[in-house]
Amino acid sequence: MSTGTNIRTYFDGQWHDGDAMIMRAADHGSWLGTTVFDGARYFEGVAPDLAAHCRRVNASAEALMIDPTHTPEQMEQLIRDGLSAYGADAAVYIRPMYWALDGGDLGVLPKRGATGFAICLEQIPMMPRDTATTLTTTRFRRPVLDDNVVNAKAGCLYPNNARMLAEARAKGFGNALVADATGNVAETATANVFAVRDGVVFTPIPNGTFLAGITRARHIANLRADGVEVRECVMSFADFHAADEVFLSGNMMKVTPVSRFDDTQYQPGPMTRRTRDLYWDWALSE
Secondary structure (H helix, E strand, C coil), X not given: CCCCEEEEEEECCEEEECCCCCCCCCCHHHHHCCEEECCEEEECCECCCHHHHHHHHHHHHHHCCCCXXXXXXXXXXXXXXXXXXXXXXXXXXXXXXXXXXXXXXXXXXXXXXXXXXXXXXXXXXXXXXXXXXXXXXXXXXXXXXXXXXXXXXXXXXXXXXXXXXXXXXXXXXXXXXXXXXXXXXXXXXXXXXXXXXXXXXXXXXXXXCCCCXXXXXHHHHHHHHCCCCEEEECCCHHHHHCCCEEEEECCCCCCEXXXXXXXXXXXXXXXXXXXXXXXXHXXXXX
16 A cells, blocks of 8 residues: 555656556565665655665665666656656655565575666655654664664665554654664664754764664754754763754654653754754755
C-alpha cells in the first residue's frame, strides 16, 4: 500500500502513471532485502538538495554491493521530467531506488551488474508549520557497521526502526529517541534530532551508527551562516531533558517541533522556527 497519492513510477525506461509493479518474486531484493532508496522533496516549485540525494542513493547501492545504473545527473534529469506532471503547489516525495536482481555465490552475494532501478513520486503534504510530535525512549538501539549496513539508506534497516516506532506508539508517543550501542543518543526512529539550550544548538555527532542526513547538514550550515552556534557532540538522554527546545530534522517534513520527551515538556520555540525559516528562505532562493 502506498503512503501518498497521485503516484508516478519510472521503471524500465519510461514513466508510468500509478504505483507500477517493479519487482519479481525471485529478485534478490525481494527475498533477501538488498534494496536501497533515497528521499527528496518537491514543494513550492523547488526540489532542494536533489543532486545530493541522487549522489547518496548511488553511494548506498555501492555499500550493499549493488552496481548503480544511473549517474546522479541522469537520475536528477529523470526526476525533473517526472515532476513536470505536477503543479508548483504540489508537495511530492521523491524516491529513487535500486535493488539487486540476481544472486551470485550461494545466492546470498548480489551478482554484480544485475540491478533493478525505479523512481517513485508520491504526493504527500508537508505538515503545518508548528505541528509537533512527542518522544520517548525505546529498548531497541541503532546497530553499528559490524552488525549492519548503517552506511547506506537501506530498506533492510527499517524493520528495526519500525520496532522502535511501534514501541513508542504503544506507550502513547509519536516517535522514539534512540540510543547507539554505547547508550548515547543517536537520532529518532525516523529522523535526526537537535536540542537547544541557552541559545546554542546541539546535535549528536555522527559516529557511524546513523546517517547524518542531507537536511541535517543544511540546517547546520544555515544556522552557522546566520550566526548561531551549533555543536555536534556526544549527547545523553539527560541533555534532552535539560533542553529548552527539541526538534527533528528529516527530509519528509524538514523541521518537526517536539512538545514532550517522556515527562519533560517543551514549547515550539524561536530556534525551531528560525531553523525552519532559514531552510525555506534558502530553498526558495535556489
